[in-house]
Structures are given as structure tokens and as C-alpha cells.
Amino acid sequence: MPAALIVTTLGLFLATGMLYVTQTQHRALLSATVRSSGWVAYQAQLEFVKTQGQFEIAMLRPSRRALDELQFRLELLRSRLPLLYDSDEGRLLQEVAAQKDVLQAFERTLDATIDSLPDTSPSAPETVARLRGAYYELEPLGRVLQKVLMQSIAYNEEIFRREREVAASPAIVPFALLFVSGTCLVAILFMDGRRDRQRLADVTAAKAEVTAVQDNLRAIIEAMPIGTIIVDPDGDQVRFINPSAAALVDPSPDHPEWRRLIRAAFEAAIDENGRKTGTLSMAFAKPLGDIVSLRGAVCGVIWEGRPQILILLTDTSRVRNAELQLMQAAKLATLGEMATAIAHELNQPLAVIKMAVANARRLVLSEADPEAITSKLDRIGAQVDRAKRITDQVRRYARMPGDQTASFVLRQAVELAAGFVAEQYRAAGIRMVLDLEVSPELLVSGDQTMFEQVIVNLLINSRDAYDSQRQDTHQPQVVVRAVVRGGEVVIEVTDDAGGIRNDILGNIFDPFCTTKSAEKGTGLGLSMARNVVRDMNGTIAAENVEGRARFTIVLPAARTQAQDVA
Numbered sequence: 001m002p003a004a005l006i007v008t009t010l011g012l013f014l015a016t017g018m019l020y021v022t023q024t025q026h027r028a029l030l031s032a033t034v035r036s037s038g039w040v041a042y043q044a045q046l047e048f049v050k051t052q053g054q055f056e057i058a059m060l061r062p063s064r065r066a067l068d069e070l071q072f073r074l075e076l077l078r079s080r081l082p083l084l085y086d087s088d089e090g091r092l093l094q095e096v097a098a099q100k101d102v103l104q105a106f107e108r109t110l111d112a113t114i115d116s117l118p119d120t121s122p123s124a125p126e127t128v129a130r131l132r133g134a135y136y137e138l139e140p141l142g143r144v145l146q147k148v149l150m151q152s153i154a155y156n157e158e159i160f161r162r163e164r165e166v167a168a169s170p171a172i173v174p175f176a177l178l179f180v181s182g183t184c185l186v187a188i189l190f191m192d193g194r195r196d197r198q199r200l201a202d203v204t205a206a207k208a209e210v211t212a213v214q215d216n217l218r219a220i221i222e223a224m225p226i227g228t229i230i231v232d233p234d235g236d237q238v239r240f241i242n243p244s245a246a247a248l249v250d251p252s253p254d255h256p257e258w259r260r261l262i263r264a265a266f267e268a269a270i271d272e273n274g275r276k277t278g279t280l281s282m283a284f285a286k287p288l289g290d291i292v293s294l295r296g297a298v299c300g301v302i303w304e305g306r307p308q309i310l311i312l313l314t315d316t317s318r319v320r321n322a323e324l325q326l327m328q329a330a331k332l333a334t335l336g337e338m339a340t341a342i343a344h345e346l347n348q349p350l351a352v353i354k355m356a357v358a359n360a361r362r363l364v365l366s367e368a369d370p371e372a373i374t375s376k377l378d379r380i381g382a383q384v385d386r387a388k389r390i391t392d393q394v395r396r397y398a399r400m401p402g403d404q405t406a407s408f409v410l411r412q413a414v415e416l417a418a419g420f421v422a423e424q425y426r427a428a429g430i431r432m433v434l435d436l437e438v439s440p441e442l443l444v445s446g447d448q449t450m451f452e453q454v455i456v457n458l459l460i461n462s463r464d465a466y467d468s469q470r471q472d473t474h475q476p477q478v479v480v481r482a483v484v485r486g487g488e489v490v491i492e493v494t495d496d497a498g499g500i501r502n503d504i505l506g507n508i509f510d511p512f513c514t515t516k517s518a519e520k521g522t523g524l525g526l527s528m529a530r531n532v533v534r535d536m537n538g539t540i541a542a543e544n545v546e547g548r549a550r551f552t553i554v555l556p557a558a559r560t561q562a563q564d565v566a
Helices: 002-019 025-060 064-086 088-092 100-116 127-166 169-223 257-269 317-337 339-365 370-398 410-428 448-468 525-535 561-565
Strands: 227-232 237-241 278-285 291-303 306-315 406-409 431-437 442-446 477-485 488-495 539-545 548-556
Touching: 025 064, 025 127, 025 169, 064 100, 100 127, 227 257, 227 291, 237 257, 257 278, 257 291, 257 306, 339 370, 406 410, 406 448, 410 431, 410 442, 410 448, 410 477, 410 488, 442 448, 442 548, 448 477, 448 488, 448 525, 448 548, 525 539
Parallel strands: 431 477
Antiparallel strands: 227 237, 227 306, 278 291, 291 306, 406 442, 477 488, 488 548, 539 548
8 A cells, every 4th residue: 555655656746847847956856855755754644543553452452463563563663753854855844854853762762662572472461551551652753743744734835836826837737647646645545544444443343342241240240149359459459349248348448447358368368478369268357346257269360451459258157157066066976975084084083182181181180290291282282283184175175166267386286186085095995106296386377176176086087997897906006197298287197997998988078978877976077177177278188008097187387486476
């Protein structure tokens, strides 16, 4: 298309030169150069319009082809600018030459943009923002080119007026040629404009399609039962909330309680590298005082063309309460099974106390040495402390678990759980081995009472496995091992009671999956154990290793007590 324009314009210049051969060479040169300057200005202005159109296409649908086309258009526009002020035509017009510094500044901007396009990834989140910045940075160039074009047109009109005055009679021919040439130019420009309008229509249709998709997505998000929150990472400002999320705090995104919820979600989802991404499980106090249990995830999204943070939350209070009630029932059932062992363990210090009281009474009546009486009283005090430790352990185990998540010492929790079933193991003749290769200060995040229940459930399952598959060839043994591997802590509970049946190994963590009789279990212990470990961002697995059953818990290691205090 530009080639046809050039051929048509050259034909006009030749015809005009033949008609004015009798005029001075200077007038012919002046006329030709001024007209040429107008043509160069027109080409630059037309190329600028095409470049802006390609910018819009690239910003709407970033692709390598769109970026390559944009680079080609920028290079064409860059090649047009020096012709405006470095050619003979540009130097002839003072107003055009005065724009040289401005045009050179835009040349540098174009060079920088052209050089950056080959390294620009269409799928990068910042690509659209960079293209939009370049688009607005080049926008003033259009006004400069428009000004140059209007100045060239004004000079052309002045030259034509003078030519008509000098040669009125032969002016009909050049006007006819101009009319024919102009008609050709109009036809060519019409075709070019039609093509540009088609591209503009495609861009408009694409924008409408994107708008329709965005409207549909917004409608789906607003109808979802999951709370959806869009947060601007600059200042943690809420940009969008759906009705399910509004029920947690307030329909207004400007409510101050939103910042508290956002901070709590970020803290619950933060990973080992400090990034605000991942799944979360937390408790949240609503503005009216109600405490709800929330689960969800935090991730990055592009919302309305900008990088934002997406927070998904679902209220699991009812499910959580049901799980806590089931876990409490399981704990109370375990206490019922252990009542005999607990009573036996309490009877031992009581028997010692009774004997010590009788001896102290005899020593007092016989007016014995006070030191002997004091020794008996000290023994009574030690046995009272022993009984208190037993009752404290039972009370701690029977306590209702809560929704609060905190850091606790892993080693201490495992030792407390093991100590709770130690008497049952002694009565059953089972040897328990604790191999805890972890620091006494190592912390993990979660509910300590619920984690202890997980360890107790695993130990009781091992005890029941020996009861149903008693082997007299060796002493039963259960090994509880804890080690740190990388940034994770691994807890293994292994018994040699024959392993887990292969037909239920794949479904052992499903609810109501059990090999015990109805009097001994409901099949919910391992299912609840999996939920507890999952809430601690960990995993639990079961396997058979050389005829032994092994349960492996993997948890992220939080930090040491010294780091927690710091």
C-alpha cells in the first residue's frame, strides 16, 4: 500500500514539473520539496496510528506474534522520524526543523522500547503493564506529528495559491492531475482505512469477549459458597469480596476488621520461605465475638489486569465441632479402657501413704527421733506428688480439644502420650522403646492435645494388634522414633505384630475402616488422626516393612524455643 502511494505521488510531481519547465529551477525545487515534506509528515502520522493500534492488540492478547508485529511497526515509525528534520524538505521548513530535539528524544524512547521487546515474555505478569507504559510514553508523539503535518499542509496551500496567481491559465492541468491523484490517494487510503477498521473491529470484539468472560467469572465467584477475597499486595487493601466472604466480617471492604483477617490468613498460610502462599487452617474471632474455624488457601492471581492476592476461605465450624466431639468421645472411651490401669497406678502411692502414716503414728506415740518422723512425712509428700502427676495426666488427656493453633515442644508431647499408655503396655507385657533424636527445644505448630491423641491412638492400635495376634516366640515391642530430615520432622511408630492386612492397607485412613470388634473400636481413630496431621500441614502414611506395621508422620519443623522467644 505505501508503494502505491509513492508511485502516485511521483507521477504527480513529474506531471507538474513538465508543465512548469519554463519557471525557474528554484521555484520547481521549492514546490517539490515542500510537497515532499508534507508526504513524509503524512507517512509518519499514518505509521504512528498503525503503531498505536498494534499496541492495543498486543496489550489485549499478548503473544509472540503480536510482540513481533509491534516491534516491526516501531521500527518503521523510527525510520520515518529522521526524514522530517534531516532531509532537504525538513530543513527548508523552519517550523519542522524546530521540532528536531523533540523528535530525537522520541527516537531514543523508540530505540529503548524496540530493544526490550525481544526479551519480553508474552506470559510474564508484567508484560501488559510494560506495554501500557510504553503506549502512554509515546502518546505525545502523535500530537507532534500532527503539528508537523498541519504545518506542511499550510505550506503546500500557500505554494498552490502563489502558483495559481502566477500561472492561472495552465493551472487547470495540474489541478486535474491533483484531482486524479487525490482520487487515487483517497481510494488507497479508503482501502487502508477499511483494513484498519477491520482490525479495530477485531480488537473491539476481543475486548467484548474478555469483558463477557470477566462478567461470567465474577458472577460465578459471587455465587460460590466459598469466601473469596481479592487483596492488593500494596498495603493489603481489599479490592473484592463475595457475599460468602462478607458474612465473615462486613459487606464493606473498608471495614477495619478485614486487615485483621488478612493478617491472620497470611500468617497461617506462610511457607518456609516466607511467601504468603499455601493452604491454611485457623480460628477467627468475628467482629461480634463468634469464633469460627476456617480452612482455605492463599495464592497469587491477575485481577483486572493487575497482580493481586487471592484468599479462599470456607467456614468449617460445624465439621470441626463434630470432629472435636468425635475425638473427645474416642478419648473418653480410651480413658474407660484404661480405668483399671489408672486405678492400679493410683493404688500404689495410696498404699505407700497408708503404710507411711501408720509408721509415723507409731513413731509419734513412741516419742521416736523427729528425723525418723520427718522422713515418713517426706515419703508421704512424694507419693502425693506422684498421685497428683497421674491425675494431672488424666485430666490433661480428657480435656476438650480446641481450635487454637500454637507452637509446642514435639519431644515433650510424644513423651506425654507414651507415658499415658505406659501402664497398659507394662500390664500387657509389651516393651516400648522411645528413640527421640530431636532437640528438646524443637517446636511444631498445631494443637498439642490433639497431636498427643494421634500418638495415643497409634500406640493403642499397636497394643490391640498384639492382643489379636499374640506371638509367644518373642517379646512384643513397639518403637517410637523421631528424627529431623531437612526442614521436616519424621515420627515413626513401628510394631512387629504381623503388619496390616493388604486388603485394607489402601483404605486404612477412611472413616469406619477397622479390623477391631465393635467393642474395641469404631474405625474413626485413624481418620481423625489424618485430619489432625493435615491441619498441621503434615502427612501420615501406613506401610508394612518386613512383617512390621509402620505409621509415619511428617510435619514441618517450626523453630526452636529460643527462636520462638526471639
